[in-house]
Amino acid sequence: MYKNKKIIIIQHLLIWLVLFSIPFVLTYGQDLDSNRLIAHFLIPMLFYAIIFYLNFLILIDKFLFSNKTVVFILINLVIIGFFILMKEFIEDNYFAELIKKRPPEDNREGPRFKLFLYVQMLSYAAPLLFSIAIKTTKRWVKTEAEKKEADNFKLQTELQHLRYQLQPHFFFNSLNNIYSLVDISPEKAKSTIHSLGKLMRYLLYETNTEFVPLSKEIEFMRKYIDLMKLRLTDKTEIESSFPVSQNGIQIAPLLFISLIENAFKHGVSANKNSIISIDMTIKGNIVDFTIENHNFPKQDNDKSGSGIGLANLEKRLQLLYPNKHTFEKELKAGVYRVNLKIETN
Known part of the structure; x- marks a missing residue:
């Protein structure tokens, strides 16, 4: 069992290493805008990881698998909303140059803001859904093994x-x-x-x-x-x-x-x-x-x-x-x- 846990930890580390390496691999030999990379990729990816492991290690077992689905959804909505606001706060206070470089037509009023919010919600929901899928599969495999x-x-x-x-x-x-x-x-x-x-x-x-x-x-x-x-x-x-x-x-x-x-x-x-x-x-x-x-x-x-x-x-x-x-x-x-x-x- 101890060996299995070590293998699982190594697998997780390798997956995140690959994910965090994607922009470097895709832009190999090109100049990287480090501010844009940090603001638009590394920070969101860090938030995705936090959402994933909060659910994978705590929330799914405590709420979703305990038939407290409404509480589970509400907690995740609060977490996702918090990270969206946190991302905006970090960009506004530490990456103001990126905001200045946005085209004039890229304003956030009306339909464009709604679309932006929708895309953000979807992107932050992805690690949540992924953690549910993995956890559910693990639970099913364990249940089948116990049944067998x-x-x-x-x-x-x-x-x-x-x-x-x-x-x-x-x-x-x-x-x-x-x-x-x-x-x-x-x-x-x-x-x-x-x-x-x-x-x-x-x-x-x-x-x-x-x-x-x-x-x-x-x-x-x-x-x-x-x-x-x-x-x-x-x-x-x-x-x-x-x-x-x-x-x-x-x-x-x-x-x-x-x-x-x-x-x-x-x-x-x-x-x-x-x-x-x-x-x-x-x-x-x-x-x-x-x-x-x-x-x-x-x-x-x-x-x-x-x-x-x-x-x-x-x-x-x-x-x-x-x-x-x-x-x-x-x-x-x-x-x-x-x-x-x-x-x-």
Whole structure:
């Protein structure tokens, strides 16, 4: 911040240096009338600077931005009027020779005086308007930056909430699966608990960043699919295909697991044959994920899962990949199909 203030001060000094140098640059190599230069340029320029900084540093914040517009206008009219009179006073008392040199027709009565006053008011209003423009722009930039920071904080808070919401959801769904194995196959239940421990380690310690390598997500999904296979009978066939090379693609964690959970929850039947097909491909920077499963609606007495998985996913996609994803769901001829495409950069 200190460096920024120093840069701003230097910028202001350079701008005024350029402005005060204009007459010297324009008349380079010519004789300068120093009295005319002082009276008609340097003194007005000094007054312009005073008007500018009075407004820029004090009056705009104190009155204009505090909705005291009438007071702000009146104060500036008084200041401008004072400087016009001061300029005339200085010219009359210290630069009388310039007045004598004015052509006879340049009298200040009637319309000519009104025109003179109008031009003077406009010239002194210029630094006022310029200070308002700069101050308003700075305020707008600051407001936008604060708004962006607030939006970003809100986004991160909501994402963190969704992530914390997903973890227990995933954990309880997995526990339900293990519970179903305890009586049927205790050895499988033990193996499942061990596998679940590895999955939870990834959930807790490796997904707390905004993005993770796609390769880690694929490894996590493979382990989860293997975990789910332990409780399946030979009536359910699992087909899965993942890309071998991901070219260093980074992606938000835990986007696909809800879809896989959903497929195992609704695509498995105890007495009917079924297929769960999972396919992921990479086309350039687009990750294309498709999953299909036979649809066996849950019974009313089935309390597995909380139903928040897909809703959670859709919210996260909207926050993380606005206008950079497509999410399509379709139920046709008893087969539920979901396609998710994500543009990763």
